[in-house]
Structure formats: C-alpha cells, structure tokens
Amino acid sequence: MKIVEFIPSCLLVVLLALLVRRRVYAVLPYFFAYAAFAVGADVARFIAHGHRHPYYLTYWVTEAGYDLLGILVMYEVVRAALGSLTRAWWVRLIFPVVLVAGIGMSIARANVVPSRLSGIEFYIAVGEIAVRFVEVFVFAGLVTLVPVVGLRWRQYPFGVATGFGLYATVMLLTTIKFSDFGTTFKLLWGWTSLVAYSVAVLIWIWFFSVPQKKEIPSPELSAPSPGDLKQYKDALRRMR
Amino acid sequence: MFSIILTWLIVAWGALSCIYMLRCAWRRFPKRDVDDVIPFLYPVDLSLAESLLDPAAEFQFRWKLRPQQFREAQRKRMRLYLELTRRMAHNATVLVEYADAEKHSQDPHRVKLASALQEKAVEVRLYAMLTKCKLRFWLLLRSEILTFMPFLPHLRTACEIDGLQTYSDLKTAAAAAFVRLPPDELDLLTRNL
Numbered sequence: 206m207k208i209v210e211f212i213p214s215c216l217l218v219v220l221l222a223l224l225v226r227r228r229v230y231a232v233l234p235y236f237f238a239y240a241a242f243a244v245g246a247d248v249a250r251f252i253a254h255g256h257r258h259p260y261y262l263t264y265w266v267t268e269a270g271y272d273l274l275g276i277l278v279m280y281e282v283v284r285a286a287l288g289s290l291t292r293a294w295w296v297r298l299i300f301p302v303v304l305v306a307g308i309g310m311s312i313a314r315a316n317v318v319p320s321r322l323s324g325i326e327f328y329i330a331v332g333e334i335a336v337r338f339v340e341v342f343v344f345a346g347l348v349t350l351v352p353v354v355g356l357r358w359r360q361y362p363f364g365v366a367t368g369f370g371l372y373a374t375v376m377l378l379t380t381i382k383f384s385d386f387g388t389t390f391k392l393l394w395g396w397t398s399l400v401a402y403s404v405a406v407l408i409w410i411w412f413f414s415v416p417q418k419k420e421i422p423s424p425e426l427s428a429p430s431p432g433d434l435k436q437y438k439d440a441l442r443r444m445r
Numbered sequence: 446m447f448s449i450i451l452t453w454l455i456v457a458w459g460a461l462s463c464i465y466m467l468r469c470a471w472r473r474f475p476k477r478d479v480d481d482v483i484p485f486l487y488p489v490d491l492s493l494a495e496s497l498l499d500p501a502a503e504f505q506f507r508w509k510l511r512p513q514q515f516r517e518a519q520r521k522r523m524r525l526y527l528e529l530t531r532r533m534a535h536n537a538t539v540l541v542e543y544a545d546a547e548k549h550s551q552d553p554h555r556v557k558l559a560s561a562l563q564e565k566a567v568e569v570r571l572y573a574m575l576t577k578c579k580l581r582f583w584l585l586l587r588s589e590i591l592t593f594m595p596f597l598p599h600l601r602t603a604c605e606i607d608g609l610q611t612y613s614d615l616k617t618a619a620a621a622a623f624v625r626l627p628p629d630e631l632d633l634l635t636r637n638l
Contacts, residue, residue: 313451373459
C-alpha cells in the first residue's frame, strides 16, 4: 500500500473531529454516522489488508454500508434543505422519486454494460451506482434552486451535497469511461477515485470549518426598543 | 443507448453544478448592503394584483363581454399579472441577497430578522417562478386555439403558497429588517416594495 492511499483516511479523521467539535451529530446525524462509519471502514480494511478472504468480506460489507448510509444522508440533505421551503404535500415525494430514478438508471446501465460480478456483490455494485445517481440528482437539483429561488448555498446540507455530488459526478464519469476503455482504464480509475474522494472530504472540511448560525429564536435575544417598535408600526401602517 | 445518453446528461448536469458552486465559493457572499436595496426595488401594486385575482371580477368579465372580447381582455390581464410577478420575483431577489449579506452580522437580532426576511423572499421567488411558468404557457397558446380561457384566480396559490399573502408577509419582514433606517428612507422602502 502506498502512503498517498491514506490521504482520504487522514482527512476523514480531521473531518470527524470537526463534526464532533461543531456538534453536527445533533443537526445531521446520518452524515455524522457516515463519517464515523467511513473512518471505521478504513481501519477495518487496513487491518484485513493482506488476508485475502477477510479483506474480500470486509470490502463488500463496508461497500453495502456506504450504499445504505449514502441514501440516508441524501434523505437528510433533501429534508433539511427543502423542509422549510414549502408545505406542499408533493415535497415529501421528491426523495422517493429521486431514489426510484437512481435505481432505474442503475438497472438500465447494468443491462447495457454486463457486469462480471454475480450474486450479492452484483446487487451491491448496482446499489452503489444507484447511490451515485441519487447523489448527483440531489446535488444538481439543489444547486439549480440557488439561482432559481435564491436558496442559500452556504449551509451545511449544501456542503454535504456538494462533496457527495462532486465525487459521484467524477465516479459516474469514470465508470462510463471504464466501460468504454476496459481494463486499461483501471489504474486511472483508482487514482481518480482517490483524488475525487479527497477533494470531497476537503469540501466537507471547508463547509464545516465555519460554525452555522442558529436561526431559532434565542432567549438571549434583546427585544426591540420602544422607538424601534414605533417606527416599525408606522412603516406597517404606511404599507396597508 | 438511451440510458447512456441520459447518464451523460446527468454527468454534465453534475459537472455544471460543480462549476456553479465553484463560482459561488469564488465570489463569496453578496456584497449588497442597505444602500443597494431601495433604489433597486420595483413597486408592486398589491391592490391591483388583488383585483386581477378576484373571482367576482372575473365572473363579471365573463358575463359582460362577448367571448372574443373576453379573450382579449383576459390576455391583457394575464400580461399585467405577469409583470407584477416579475416585479415580485425581482424584489425578492434583491432582498434575498441583502439578507444573505446581513446573516454574517455579529448581532443575533439582525441575523434573526434577516433569516425571516430570506425565508419569505425565497417563498415569494418560488411562487413567482411557478406562476410565471403557468402564465407564459397560457400566453404562448394563442387565445383562438383555446376553447376556454384560464381562470386567473387560480393563480393566487402555487405550491400551496398564497402569493399575495406571502408578498405581504415579505413587506412586513422587510419593514422589520430595515426598522433602523431613517424615516424618509423607510418610507421610500415601503413605497418601492
């Protein structure tokens, strides 16, 4: 194993420490669980490295865990970003529709490009590509809402979506190219994955490096002065 | 083949979104301060909007005018409401940018007011976007093709957002956010919004 392969793991440890410091587990519990799981998965893979069968088992179990947590994190991001936007009933349908679209795209792709995997590993790989599609849909959809409805981008859910979105976009691109070029693309695929994931973790670190201001009414908040209140009432009266 | 093309389109959408986020990060936060708000607002006549969305007025038009005359009148009313929603959307954009900049203030009271202002402004933008799409679609279809004319009062709500009520709430939130302005400027804000 080369030393550069540990870069994403080291960055994940930094991210996890930052998430604990910012108490993100209270705001985005699934993302916190994802980061903790990623650190644990890296440690497990490192321990199992060199032992063929345990490593094989650890790899696929952790991949399945990544798939499941990836979906939960995307659900959390959609709920946090769109929850306060509107009370329309169909907002609750957005995530299931995105999920179905992602699974559909992944199955369609599996039909076009036959996989060498079989059994449970095949389903995990299909699930992984479905998660990538869901991540790109959620990220690109949220980013589209920034110029369209003026949604604020500098908030934690956007940071999470950006990291996943960038990584998923690059991975989908390399997956398409991998099917075009075959095994000669394998080395580049490994490096691209490493760099893209490191950049994604750096994006998360950047977003979570700034504390997010609480927007709930604080008991320490000072009441407006009587002068302010009078001015406010006058302004409202002029508006009516 | 279709799934490959779709995958490429999704990847392109993701790549464009990455570029857009990079641009946002590069530009940091909008620099719109209190001086860059009032001169940039377009007045919105809410009483005119109310009259355009009034079902009683609409029924009166339908009964009084002949079908051809009613179609023409209705298209004019649609164009007028489109202009009002454009102005609402523009004003909401200006206020979103102001609130975004204001959220970096150290004063928690200002941050709270900016959050309330931004929430309402985003709702107005969402309403305006959906209503504009609907109106443009209706206007795109030539009135002669339509056997019936769209019912304008249906535009009052979009995505369960009451447009006029939300815009009125936005004005209230703006008055609260700009309460420290000198009285003449506050007066100008209330007239321009």
